[in-house]
Amino acid sequence: MLPFLLRRVGVMILTALTLSFVVFCLTNLAPNLEKLARTEGSVRMSDEAVDSWIINNGHGGLMITRYGQWLGVVPGWTRTDDKGVTRGRCITEGVTAEEAPRFCGILQGDWGTSTVFREPVAKTISDKLASTGWLMLWVMLVMVPVSLIIGVMSGMREGSRTDRVLSTFAIATTATPEYVSGVILVVIFASATTGISPLLAEWGWIDGRTLFLGTATSAIDQITFWNFALPVMTIALYGIGYIARMTRASMTEVMTQQYIRTARLKGVAFHQVILKHALRNALIAPFTVIMLQFPWLLNGVVIVETLFNYKGFGWTLVQAAGNNDIQLLLACSVVAVFVVLVTQLISDIGYVFLNPRIRLS
Amino acid sequence: MTMKTQMLHPAATLLARDVRAGALSRREFLTRTTALGVTATAAYALLGLEAPVQAQAAATGGTLRVGMEVKAQKDPRTADWPHIANVYRGWLEYLVQYNPDGTFEGRLLESWEANEDATQYTLRVRPGVTWNNGDVFTADDVVRMFTRWTDASVEGNAMASRFLGLVDEATGALRDGAVVKVDDMTVQLVMSMSDVAVIANLSDYPAAVVHSSYVDGSDPSANPIGTGPYLPTEVSVGQRAILTRNEGHSWWGGTVPLDEIQYIDFGTDPAAMVALAGSDEIDCNYESTGEFIDVLDGLGWNKLEAVTASTIVARMNSANGDLYKDKAVRQAIQKAVDPAIILELGYNGLGTTAENHHACPVHPEYAEIPAQTIDPAGLRPVLEAAGMADTEFELISLDDGWEAASTDAIAAQLRDAGANIKRTVMPGSTFWNDWQKYPFSSTTWNHRPLAVQNMALAYTSTGSWNETGMANPEFDAAMAQALSLADADARREVMVTLQTILQDEGYIIQPFWRSLYRHARDGVNIDMHPSFEHHHYKWSMDA
Numbered sequence: 001m002l003p004f005l006l007r008r009v010g011v012m013i014l015t016a017l018t019l020s021f022v023v024f025c026l027t028n029l030a031p032n033l034e035k036l037a038r039t040e041g042s043v044r045m046s047d048e049a050v051d052s053w054i055i056n057n058g059h060g061g062l063m064i065t066r067y068g069q070w071l072g073v074v075p076g077w078t079r080t081d082d083k084g085v086t087r088g089r090c091i092t093e094g095v096t097a098e099e100a101p102r103f104c105g106i107l108q109g110d111w112g113t114s115t116v117f118r119e120p121v122a123k124t125i126s127d128k129l130a131s132t133g134w135l136m137l138w139v140m141l142v143m144v145p146v147s148l149i150i151g152v153m154s155g156m157r158e159g160s161r162t163d164r165v166l167s168t169f170a171i172a173t174t175a176t177p178e179y180v181s182g183v184i185l186v187v188i189f190a191s192a193t194t195g196i197s198p199l200l201a202e203w204g205w206i207d208g209r210t211l212f213l214g215t216a217t218s219a220i221d222q223i224t225f226w227n228f229a230l231p232v233m234t235i236a237l238y239g240i241g242y243i244a245r246m247t248r249a250s251m252t253e254v255m256t257q258q259y260i261r262t263a264r265l266k267g268v269a270f271h272q273v274i275l276k277h278a279l280r281n282a283l284i285a286p287f288t289v290i291m292l293q294f295p296w297l298l299n300g301v302v303i304v305e306t307l308f309n310y311k312g313f314g315w316t317l318v319q320a321a322g323n324n325d326i327q328l329l330l331a332c333s334v335v336a337v338f339v340v341l342v343t344q345l346i347s348d349i350g351y352v353f354l355n356p357r358i359r360l361s
Numbered sequence: 362m363t364m365k366t367q368m369l370h371p372a373a374t375l376l377a378r379d380v381r382a383g384a385l386s387r388r389e390f391l392t393r394t395t396a397l398g399v400t401a402t403a404a405y406a407l408l409g410l411e412a413p414v415q416a417q418a419a420a421t422g423g424t425l426r427v428g429m430e431v432k433a434q435k436d437p438r439t440a441d442w443p444h445i446a447n448v449y450r451g452w453l454e455y456l457v458q459y460n461p462d463g464t465f466e467g468r469l470l471e472s473w474e475a476n477e478d479a480t481q482y483t484l485r486v487r488p489g490v491t492w493n494n495g496d497v498f499t500a501d502d503v504v505r506m507f508t509r510w511t512d513a514s515v516e517g518n519a520m521a522s523r524f525l526g527l528v529d530e531a532t533g534a535l536r537d538g539a540v541v542k543v544d545d546m547t548v549q550l551v552m553s554m555s556d557v558a559v560i561a562n563l564s565d566y567p568a569a570v571v572h573s574s575y576v577d578g579s580d581p582s583a584n585p586i587g588t589g590p591y592l593p594t595e596v597s598v599g600q601r602a603i604l605t606r607n608e609g610h611s612w613w614g615g616t617v618p619l620d621e622i623q624y625i626d627f628g629t630d631p632a633a634m635v636a637l638a639g640s641d642e643i644d645c646n647y648e649s650t651g652e653f654i655d656v657l658d659g660l661g662w663n664k665l666e667a668v669t670a671s672t673i674v675a676r677m678n679s680a681n682g683d684l685y686k687d688k689a690v691r692q693a694i695q696k697a698v699d700p701a702i703i704l705e706l707g708y709n710g711l712g713t714t715a716e717n718h719h720a721c722p723v724h725p726e727y728a729e730i731p732a733q734t735i736d737p738a739g740l741r742p743v744l745e746a747a748g749m750a751d752t753e754f755e756l757i758s759l760d761d762g763w764e765a766a767s768t769d770a771i772a773a774q775l776r777d778a779g780a781n782i783k784r785t786v787m788p789g790s791t792f793w794n795d796w797q798k799y800p801f802s803s804t805t806w807n808h809r810p811l812a813v814q815n816m817a818l819a820y821t822s823t824g825s826w827n828e829t830g831m832a833n834p835e836f837d838a839a840m841a842q843a844l845s846l847a848d849a850d851a852r853r854e855v856m857v858t859l860q861t862i863l864q865d866e867g868y869i870i871q872p873f874w875r876s877l878y879r880h881a882r883d884g885v886n887i888d889m890h891p892s893f894e895h896h897h898y899k900w901s902m903d904a
Contacts, residue, residue: 031794034794035790035791035794038793038794039790041517042439042441042516042519043441043442045517049516049517052516053516056516115433116433117433117597117598118433118434118580118598186636190636190640191636191639192636192638192639192640192660193639193660208640208641209640209641210639213642214633214636214637214640215627215633215636215637215640215642217625217627217642218642306628309627309633319599
């Protein structure tokens with residue numbers, strides 16, 4: 001178990017290093033630095049001003065040393081301008097040039113400052129991850145039970161009418177990408193001029209002009225059914241179909257096994273057969289799929305958070321990429337690697353408990 | 362508000378006579394006389410009118426939610442978006458304010474006077490203004506601000522190029538003796554050249570007045586010492602900014618009606634604003650554009666309009682590439698585009714057509730010149746003569762909204778006239794990287810009070826925002842002359858030359874002037890400003 005864990009952690013560090021280096025190289029391409037200079041300085045700066053801004057803000061010099069600075073293995077840059085003011089990577093507000101430490105990279109626990117949000121990256125990332133965490137939690141709470149129930153119901157009697165109806169639903173939802181289902185949901189439930197809201201308002205069933213809110217911006221402060229239902233449903237719908245299909249496949253296979261037939265012939269009630277004999281074996285495959293949903297959710301939130309203006313991790317990633325916020329993008333990539341590999345680790349360990357025949361080696 | 366009696370500028374009475382004779386519109390009269398130091402009240406009085414007073418005392422209280430992008434705060438002089446300024450306007454004020462009706466109103470200045478050739482200005486500081494830390498606002502603060510504004514060594518200092526008459530060219534900083542403190546309440550500007558735009562420049566959004574303790578280049582909301590009535594309680598980029606009435610500060614203007622103003626960032630999609638208005642998540646928006654104006658009207662929101670000289674310019678650049686070096690080609694392209702059609706297709710007809718010379722009838726010095734003949738049939742022969750019959754012309758624009766629609770309409774007309782046009786669209790984040798360098802692209806220009814302001818920036822050979830590559834010595838000379846004429850009538854003579862040259866050079870297709878709109882729900886009393894300025898103290902909500 002321990003060598004296995006160590007190997008996984010090693011892979012994780014290596015992946016994070018590689019990915020962050022790739023992101024670093026891409027964000028430090030000359031046109032991207034120019035874009036950064038223009039958003040940070042002024043949109044209408046002259047080319048000379050852009051060049052001097054890039055040098056004065058520590059984006060000059062060799063790329064590999066700048067990457068080293070971010071890691072914290074190369075001393076942070078400092079620069080004294082014509083007016084005698086010294087600026088530098090490690091010189092933050094309230095710290096003088098003399099007091100500042102030489103190294104300040106992630107090894108020292110310093111993730112840098114976000115240029116878009118004007119605050120420490122560590123704070124941005126933790127705040128936004130928390131917001132996205134809430135979204136994911138609600139998605140999981142809706143998605144997992146619903147999809148398992150649909151999958152088991154349609155898988156226990158393959159080819160029945162229930163199976164056909166549920167399968168159609170599952171295929172339809174999983175074939176609809178989020179940017180389509182999100183828009184459809186907004187049009188139906190959250191528009192003052194189309195869908196069911198104007199009707200409901202006319203009948204006096206709702207107080208406001210729309211049934212649900214079309215944006216989840218207010219959910220950052222307080223999550224309510226009205227502002228969170230649509231984003232949660234948008235993400236969950238896609239996953240429900242997918243997991244339900246997996247569960248159904250797994251369930252139908254289990255239902256053809258000899259031991260199930262034996263149990264039925266012995267006269268065990270049908271619900272007993274399902275709950276006691278079929279379910280545990282049928283859930284192994286869906287379990288992996290559910291664990292795989294975490295990294296995929298991290299993807300999915302990019303679209304949904306942007307669509308619904310929910311300021312979480314996905315939205316932050318879009319802002320960081322759109323503004324070439326180097327430090328923030330690097331941190332995002334490290335977090336993404338971490339989330340993907342940790343959930344895979346949990347899934348591998350969970351496997352062992354579900355299926356004693358599988359061993360970690 | 363009491364005004365000290367002061368001498369009227371000699372031009373003011375003359376202008377008033379013009380208005381009565383019908384030679385001058387009231388709006389132009391107000392812009393011109395107030396720029397010369399005549400107070401708005403006096404200007405209205407010269408016309409025999411009473412100055413408009415804010416309806417009745419507005420109800421105090423309320424929280425207003427405004428849908429607007431919240432951008433990162435910047436050192437005000439480097440601010441490059443009105444959105445940035447609209448947040449710091451809560452606690453930072455201006456020496457002079459440009460009102461939506463075209464007048465200039467003294468805020469931290471009580472009044473000002475210009476001499477006859479606009480080389481000297483006397484600025485009088487408003488008495489009784491204090492900073493929210495208790496310091497008194499004096500002439501020293503005004504002198505200090507001019508030093509900040511004229512510092513050309515600051516990257517992206519938007520004010521640096523605006524007071525050239527005060528700058529020592531050798532050092533790129535304030536010239537000794539250019540700004541003189543006469544006494545605690547009076548400042549004298551002594552310029553090396555005439556400048557008619559000083560007052561207008563003082564009112565522009567990067568000209569906010571900061572406290573002496575402000576650290577250059579820092580976030581102004583971090584230590585919000587200012588003279589204004591609000592304080593920033595939260596500024597989260599991309600999320601929201603909250604201004605709360607500063608109860609501990611006795612603001613010189615009295616008590617502001619609104620308790621709190623919340624700027625909430627919902628991104629830039631205009632469709633999102635409609636959804637937000639429908640679900641009652643905002644009380645007003647920042648701007649309504651295109652077809653969304655009708656949609657918001659349909660929701661029962663009130664439409665607020667500002668008539669402006671904001672525009673879109675599809676300009677050719679002769680400095681990059683050879684396609685547009687030939688004047689005949691440029692002229693033929695310009696004349697192949699019918700402004701009326703662009704206005705209809707690109708901006709739903711929500712404005713007035715323009716004449717390809719970037720001077721608008723709302724500008725005081727606008728001169729009428731003979732109308733151009735639109736001639737799509739003339740394009741093909743010129744292109745053939747120049748050997749460009751099959752040349753591909755690439756027309757670049759931003760990727761959405763009315764900018765793209767207008768540029769599409771221009772491209773379509775050129776295509777109909779027989780040119781081989783390729784349309785390219787770019788997102789804002791990449792478009793602005795090279796906005797001055799594209800061979801043929803469209804740029805939006807905001808409203809400025811005087812026509813010479815945009816023209817001097819964009820079309821003189823030394824203009825810092827010159828995106829056409831135009832370098833016409835005659836134009837440059839005429840512009841230098843225009844900028845020395847304080848009297849707009851005299852300036853109009855020169856404007857004939859400037860407008861004719863600019864139109865004749867054929868660099869720009871400038872099809873229409875936009876009216877600007879925003880919407881607010883019932884019970885919200887706000888206004889729309891031609892430069893998107895938010896004058897918070899004028900806003901209120903019905904109780």
